[in-house]
Amino acid sequence: MDYNFNEIEPKWQQYWRDQHTYHVENKSDKPHFYVLDMFPYPSGAGLHVGHPLGYIASDIYARYKRLRGFNVLHPMGYDAYGLPAEQYAIQTGQHPAVTTEQNIARYREQLDKIGFSFDWDREVRTCDPDYYKWTQWTFIQLFNHYYDEEQQKARPISELVAKLDNENPDIDGKKWSDMDEKERQNYLMNFRLAYLADIPVNWCAELGTVLANDEVVNGLSVRGGYPVERKLMRQWSLRITAYAQRLVDGLEQVEWSDSLKEIQRNWIGRSEGAAVWFPLDVPTNTNVLPGAQAYMPQFDPQPVPSFEIFTTRPDTIFGVTFMVLCPEHELIEQITTPEHKAEVEEYVTWAKNRSERERQAEVKKVSGVFTGAYAVNPLTEERIPIYVSDYVLAGYGTGAIMAVPAHDSRDFAFARHFNLPIRQVVSLEKDVTSDPATWSESMDAKTGYSVNSGFVTGMKVKEAMAAVIDKIEQMGIGHRTVNYRLRDAIFSRQRYWGEPFPIYYKEGIPYPIPEECLPLQLPEIKDFKPTATGEPPLGHADMWAWDETNKRIVSKSLIDNKTIFPLELSTMPGFAGSSGYYLRYMDPRNDKEYFSHQAVGYWQNVDLYVGGAEHGTGHLIYARFWNKFLFDIGLAVKEEPFQKLVNQGMIQGRSSFVYRSKADNKLFVSKGLVKDPDSVTPIHVDINIVDNDILDIERFRQWRPEFADARFELEDGKYICGWEIEKMSKSMFNVQNPDDLVARYGADTLRMYEMFLGPVEQAKPWDTKGIEGVFRFFKKFWRLFHDDSNTFAVSDENPTKEELKILHQTIKKVTDDIERFSFNTSVSTFMICANDLASLKCNKRAILEPLTVLIAPFAPHIAEELWHLLGNTESVCTAQWPQYDEHQLVEDSFTYPVSFNGKMRFTIELPANCTQDDAVAAVKGLPETQKWLAGKEPKKIIFVPKRIINIVC
């Protein structure tokens, strides 16, 4: 019989299901290994060929590890909460739970067809109450912990309270012991790792929710592309910044690509510098202030008003010619002089109302106003004007800067625009300066020597930095510090389809519901839009109030703020559920704990994580933070969750276009006949009606009613389409569905072909042109086991040396390739092997049986079929990975290329066991060599074993 994948594949998929082949226990004599895929968001569009790429790679690795004798955890689940399901619900009224369920069923069906070895008994769904119970539980733990800077780890907030009780400090002029419950809770909120605060957020009016920084690109929402504005709102946040340093440091311990580590480092954005206090010299107090020493803000009982700035260039403090505050700065109101008030207020209002997109688009445009106020440079005692400008950001540092126009390009632009003085304080060469008025740009580099800089003049930049910081520390007006670009993660979403917060409000103070009452189930609602009052959709829920006495959810009509309290209306963001799912897989049905100590003690952490690099600044940061927190409180046993990470490249689509004439919208011009690109409109056309860039005209006419009477300008009787590489997306009609390919070629061919396309990490456009070659390989491979009449026929004869060599070379190459995740070369190796064996007409069991095991990770269905045909009764998944034998690879003789200093070159054959000296002697003894050397002794002989001999004369 022929290679009939249609029969083979469903048969063995059923067999694996029936036999629970991929079921894995948390206990084994074997070593453990955890292979994880980033679980998918089940969108309505179903899987396209890009999704399985990473899954196939990880599946190969997981199967390989099993064959190598590991107990392998390889689970799969669904990141099921999210905006698209909710947007769809708003449009159609269909409950997100229903559409999500349908989408999951569709995903599962598609995944099953590809033959993955997931242990589906461990499936998790983030929207499942049994799962999000633990997301909520973790949130409560975050709420109940603070970050202890001394111990550098999370500690229970009760410890902080005990400390406050004990020390009874003054807080904003009031003793801790004199504070009431509300004041105390507000104070503690400054420390909790999950906290409620008024913070500037990315507000997306169209989506009706706030978004995290990584969910906003170029001032537009990632989902939907709607405008985003900056707005001050009371929101839940996670104090991820407390972990900034550990998030940087942890990157040293993991095997991730350098580029991804760099992306994370950039996102965290650590910079070292100094915080410096600049005293104010307000015009009402026109006396020039005496030495800065008098203004030690911590110690002076009546401090002169001063403000803090952050700089990474303390060495340039002698070059400060003005100061700049961000428009949101609280000091502006106090310091602005009456004559500048109107102007400043106008500017601040304008700046605050600008959308993020406008602000980002006009980065190059300089704007700002003078406040009329002055500060004093603490080192030079100079009076320096204070400006307001939106090039200083509220969210970074202190929202205030010392401007050094000579050595900062932004300050330089500002100074030039407002004609402010520019003073050079750093020079590439010692004591050499030039007039900054002649400069076309500032000198930003951190190299060279200080000039015009008082006591640091002549020092190298690095020394000057240290010296200035020492000085200001000594003066008590500043200190060394580190700033991070990373912001706390905003954790509230004004949406329905997410985890509810286990929080209720008593007199405006949030309290977590008791842990034993979890999960706090998401209530049913009918209308998914925000309420008329602007409340999130949960405002529609009637059963959404907390009965504190009876510990249960009750109707909100009962709220009396005595025993019945309102519950939080926001829900958690998408990254909440995906931040700890890898740990839940270890023990997914545990209803007592997140996961048992035994389970995490056995599996430790993820050995191999496969997924897209697009999560570099989102999920992969949040998950690392989440894990570190769980580590601090003694749940996780490893500080880093993902030991090795492989980023599969995105598979792009290859879109096809037709060109519609602008003059005649029924006329379509073939690509080669388009003379003026402006005369036609390119229109995406479904790639399924295009073959080799040739349009199927009949199907095009049927595709859309408006094309039914289309006319064409053809070349050579054909309509040639244009193409472009774009993201694979429904709207561009360039989606390749894996089901179609499975139906046509089988899952094994699809799996092999996706690997054959190129390195897993590399982005590449999808192209089915080569799939035939892989399909041919399988037919050829099948024929090795079958005779001319297509009946199964393997011989028990002993293999020849040549056949053994082919086998062992293949084992060696494939093993090495899998270890270094180079699956495209493994596929090539299989092809070479099949070609060689076919030309030798080899059908020997001793060769073919190990090959069946070798190919099983890549093509499990055909391997299982052949494995059983060979007479095995157990699954090929339980077989042993074949070992190669070095002896079988050794040749009788080697061919050595020999060259004489690159001038002449020939090849000689030598016995395999010959030593370096033998080889050199043999080469020297050859007539060609003698002739060439002409009696002289060679100067140098370079011998590279089994490679080459070079003789230098």
Place this chain on the structure above:
RNA sequence: GCGGAUGUGGCGUAAUUGGUAGCCGCGUUAGACUUAGGAUCUAAUUCCUCCCGGAGUGGGGGUUCGAGUCCCCCCAUCCGCACCA
């Protein structure tokens, strides 16, 4: 602007990590078997060529007996961040 990566035939890619560049596959060409083939098999396929050879891994330089691989300078493309002081 800053950071990271990549650049090899008509195309996807490979090269034992410094050792005969172009493996494997697609495509193309020729042939075999065929009623037929979109099945299978065989051969050729980097470019130029007076068929003697010559050039060749984005361009230029360097190190080396030897460079696709290492170093320096450009060029191009892709990705990430982007007024982060």
